[in-house]
Amino acid sequence: MEPFRTLHSRTVVLAQQNIDTDQIIPARFLKITHRKGLGRWAFADWRYHPDGTPRADFILEKPEAQGVQVLVAGDNFGCGSSREHAPWALTDWGFRAIISSSIADIFSNNSIKNGLLPVRVNAAFHQRLLAEPGAEVTIDLEHRTVTLSDGTSTVFPLDAFARYCLMNGVDELEFLLGQEEAIARFEEART
Template sequence: MKPFQTFRSIFAVLGAKNIDTDQIIGSDHLKITDKSGLGKHLFSDWRYLADGTDNPEFVLNQPEFKQSRVLVVGDNFGCGSSREHAPWALLDFGIEVVISSSIADIFSNNSFKNGLLPIQVSEQEHQFLLQHSGSEITVDLEQQQIHCADKKFEFKVEAFARYCLLNGLEQLDFLIGQMDEIKKYEKRHFKELA
């Protein structure tokens, strides 16, 4: 994973509440056995018309938003299924940060593991961002700050996930580094290993 660096991008808004992982990536696209090429299926039921052409009304199809690296989304984003295909699809499309007033647990967990940063802001800040689609935003994970227009919003990211993102580390390597502790635990916990 590459280290997460501060960047500036315009952001798109997808303001519907409770956007579930079936909407992010439908179950038709879970049949792959690798992680590649999911970006073209991101939000596919909304993004494409019945004949398969782009729906011009969908925000990410509009030319000014095609390069957005940040998506501001409605409350309770990513609820539903545990499919990690959801962050894979967002990243493959080019989205590196999602911002909402609340983000579902499993989706958040999955995002961190892949270098997608989920940011939770207050209701008030969320409202401000929802109303400023197309503005430029700076995302600074080191300082845990967002800059948008003349506003500065603070956010909190779980310390370990933040450390791993900033340093481009895989959480798995940390776990593997704890193998002695894991073996000791197994000796304590399981009679058959005593």
């Protein structure tokens, strides 16, 4: 997992509320057991016509969305069933952070474990981002802030351990494996 410190990016806005994990990555793609290539199926039912051709009016198909790493979503993003494929698809597409006023807990946990930062902001800041598609934002994970190009800033909550893992590019298992020497010393002293 790539360490996350500071991210500067434009935003893509999907203002719909209650975007669930089946909308993020439809169930028919869950038989895939690897992360690579899932980005092309992110929001597949919204991005493609039934014959598989792209919908030119869907935001991820527009030129201004290319290279954008921050998705601003409506309230209650990532609700529904727990599926790691949802953050896999979003990160494979190129997103590093999701900003909303509310993000489902299970989706947040799956995202953190896969290097995708869930950013919960207050309603006023969220409304401003929804109203300004393509806004330039800087996310500073160390200070847990999101700052707009005009200097307007807000702080977002994030568990200290999740923050540590993201900043160091490790998941929970990699963190534990990094403690092998300390665990060995503990085990030796214990016997």
